[in-house]
Amino acid sequence: MDDGIHIEGLSKRYGAGDTAVDALKDVNMRIAPGEVVGLVGPSGSGKTTLLKCLGAVIEPTRGRMTLGSEVIYDSEQGGWKTPDLRALRRDRIGFVFQAPYLIPFLDVTDNVALLPMLAGRTNGASRTRALELLQALDVAHRAGAQPSELSGGEQQRVSIARALANQPPVILADEPTAPLDSQRALAVMRILNQMANQYQTAIIVVTHDEKIIPTFKRIYHIRDGRTVEEAGEGREIS
Amino acid sequence: MISLAGRDILHSWGKFVLTGVGLGLLIGATLTMAGVYRGMVDDARVLLTNSGADIWVVQKDTQGPYAESSSIRDDVYRGLLGMPGVAQAANVTYLTMQVRHGARESRTMVVGFEQGQPGEPGYLVAGRRLLRGHFEAIADVKTGFKLGERIRIRRHDYEVVGLTRRMVSSGGDPMVFIPLKDAQEAQFLKDNDAIIADRARTAANPALNRPGVPGLLDAVTASQTINHSVNAVLVKVGAGDTAANVAQEIRRWKHVQAYTREQMEEILIEKLVATSAKQIGMFLAILTVVSAAIVAFIIYTMTLGKIREIAVLKLIGTRNRTIAGMILQQALGLGLIGFIVGKISATLWAPAFPKYVLLETADAMRALAIVMVVCALASTLAIRAALKVDPATAIGG
Numbered sequence: 001m002d003d004g005i006h007i008e009g010l011s012k013r014y015g016a017g018d019t020a021v022d023a024l025k026d027v028n029m030r031i032a033p034g035e036v037v038g039l040v041g042p043s044g045s046g047k048t049t050l051l052k053c054l055g056a057v058i059e060p061t062r063g064r065m066t067l068g069s070e071v072i073y074d075s076e077q078g079g080w081k082t083p084d085l086r087a088l089r090r091d092r093i094g095f096v097f098q099a100p101y102l103i104p105f106l107d108v109t110d111n112v113a114l115l116p117m118l119a120g121r122t123n124g125a126s127r128t129r130a131l132e133l134l135q136a137l138d139v140a141h142r143a144g145a146q147p148s149e150l151s152g153g154e155q156q157r158v159s160i161a162r163a164l165a166n167q168p169p170v171i172l173a174d175e176p177t178a179p180l181d182s183q184r185a186l187a188v189m190r191i192l193n194q195m196a197n198q199y200q201t202a203i204i205v206v207t208h209d210e211k212i213i214p215t216f217k218r219i220y221h222i223r224d225g226r227t228v229e230e231a232g233e234g235r236e237i238s
Numbered sequence: 239m240i241s242l243a244g245r246d247i248l249h250s251w252g253k254f255v256l257t258g259v260g261l262g263l264l265i266g267a268t269l270t271m272a273g274v275y276r277g278m279v280d281d282a283r284v285l286l287t288n289s290g291a292d293i294w295v296v297q298k299d300t301q302g303p304y305a306e307s308s309s310i311r312d313d314v315y316r317g318l319l320g321m322p323g324v325a326q327a328a329n330v331t332y333l334t335m336q337v338r339h340g341a342r343e344s345r346t347m348v349v350g351f352e353q354g355q356p357g358e359p360g361y362l363v364a365g366r367r368l369l370r371g372h373f374e375a376i377a378d379v380k381t382g383f384k385l386g387e388r389i390r391i392r393r394h395d396y397e398v399v400g401l402t403r404r405m406v407s408s409g410g411d412p413m414v415f416i417p418l419k420d421a422q423e424a425q426f427l428k429d430n431d432a433i434i435a436d437r438a439r440t441a442a443n444p445a446l447n448r449p450g451v452p453g454l455l456d457a458v459t460a461s462q463t464i465n466h467s468v469n470a471v472l473v474k475v476g477a478g479d480t481a482a483n484v485a486q487e488i489r490r491w492k493h494v495q496a497y498t499r500e501q502m503e504e505i506l507i508e509k510l511v512a513t514s515a516k517q518i519g520m521f522l523a524i525l526t527v528v529s530a531a532i533v534a535f536i537i538y539t540m541t542l543g544k545i546r547e548i549a550v551l552k553l554i555g556t557r558n559r560t561i562a563g564m565i566l567q568q569a570l571g572l573g574l575i576g577f578i579v580g581k582i583s584a585t586l587w588a589p590a591f592p593k594y595v596l597l598e599t600a601d602a603m604r605a606l607a608i609v610m611v612v613c614a615l616a617s618t619l620a621i622r623a624a625l626k627v628d629p630a631t632a633i634g635g
Contacts, residue, residue, distance in 0.1 A: 057630040090555020101550045105249035117239050118555050174633055
């Protein structure tokens with residue numbers, strides 16, 4: 001497999017000695033470009049720890065992670081392959097949060113354009129890219145609005161646009177539908193599937209949300225730090 | 239790259255501007271304190287310049303009439319006029335007192351001078367110079383007296399015939415100029431009861447009231463009511479002579495103290511104003527610390543209110559220096575708003591102060607630099623808090 005994200009034998013241990021806790025135990029995952037998979041499990045099962053490891057926010061204890069065709073972490077070869085994890089997160093990983101967490105003092109366009117700007121692209125090129133994504137997500141008409149002027153669904157679409165801004169090979173979505181009603185939650189899932197397909201991005205959706213679980217074609221169940229893969233219903237979203 | 243600080247300021251400009259105005263009033267108070275000190279120093283210099291003297295001749299072992307009591311005979315000037323290098327010499331008296339105008343009183347320094355001699359006010363903003371030998375006065379505009387008004391000094395009424403400006407004592411009291419003879423009388427005049435008692439005591443003294451010496455008692459009584467003292471003699475040095483050399487000669491031959499302009503300026507600024515300067519310096523230091531604390535608190539609070547956004551910014555790859563720059567720019571922006579408001583406020587309210595407030599451009603520039611440095615230092619606490627934010631907190635869990 002050349003693209004997407006590939007995780008092999010990933011483990012994470014907090015603490016040491018008698019008080020050590022194994023939050024992740026030999027996790028294996030493989031998500032193809034354009035695929036949206038669900039990561040479900042009860043509270044304390046290790047979902048957030050896995051997300052933080054994938055997001056290069058915390059360092060795993062053991063294992064190997066490949067992003068696209070590039071190994072980004074290998075515990076056998078000294079850990080992270082790049083010293084600049086900030087740049088790795090900025091250029092290669094998109095984040096969608098439970099709450100949109102848009103920057104309140106930037107308008108919608110600049111919230112999306114900020115990432116390409118941080119990556120060194122010109123303001124003009126960054127805003128063009130932002131407007132293109134806002135168009136694709138059907139919020140271009142709110143391009144000049146402040147985040148506080150948007151509805152919850154619009155805010156979440158803008159946050160998805162932001163996650164896609166630097167064309168990352170993977171997006172990590174942390175319960176993106178939790179605050180939304182069924183209709184809006186399904187709308188967000190439809191958008192994520194469209195974007196994954198359109199931009200060939202691998203998307204991992206951490207969720208508890210029973211409304212959206214049937215939409216996944218593949219689901220990783222996580223319990224006590226171990227993942228089990230199973231086929232999902234892959235229900236069409238109308 | 240867009241300016242995150244600028245956008246944040248624009249987004250919450252109301253809060254930012256109000257905070258800046260509050261800080262500005264504090265900076266305005268700080269600038270005014272500095273202006274008060276500058277005003278005192280300038281008043282001292284103007285006092286010396288307006289006297290038109292090169293040398294102040296005063297009582298031996300005293301520091302002159304501005305600093306302490308000085309009394310010399312009013313004929314000393316005659317001897318001085320005969321000395322080489324002395325072009326002009328004139329008596330002056332200084333007396334700080336309440337001058338009455340109707341029911342109103344004004345605290346002033348009454349100056350007795352000789353017309354056309356050093357000590358006369360250099361210029362008038364209204365009216366004319368003194369033409370009569372008695373009962374005319376020139377007043378500084380700060381006294382509030384108007385041309386043609388009659389003011390009361392001790393037992394006599396004086397007509398205000400001229401007005402001058404920036405003529406104040408080292409204590410900031412506006413001056414009233416009257417003829418020397420009137421001033422001498424006012425300065426040493428006893429009240430009527432005291433004069434009657436003195437005359438009775440003299441008449442009862444057999445040594446001074448001898449039947450065989452007619453006219454002795456009258457002569458003694460007359461000598462008791464005439465004053466022959468002044469506070470200082472102002473000397474102008476002739477062309478080609480230096481004040482230092484002439485002052486040295488005066489000290490050597492006349493048994494009096496003679497100060498040059500530089501020495502008198504030193505007495506006024508280094509000794510008289512020194513305590514006030516220290517007092518103001520303490521205020522300035524306290525106000526600077528308070529301003530720094532306020533900026534630090536405001537920026538820190540504003541930063542804590544953005545912790546989640548900062549975590550998101552860090553998670554999506556914003557560099558620490560970009561975040562630190564955002565906070566620093568906000569602190570500097572706050573300082574700049576504060577400085578502008580402070581400078582405008584100080585300029586507006588300075589004329590309302592009873593004492594002269596001199597706001598110098600150099601002081602303002604120094605204040606701007608200090609404000610910026612203080613704001614930069616004050617922002618370090620908030621920057622530290624922002625840099626400690628873990629990007630993982632944006633993910634939750």
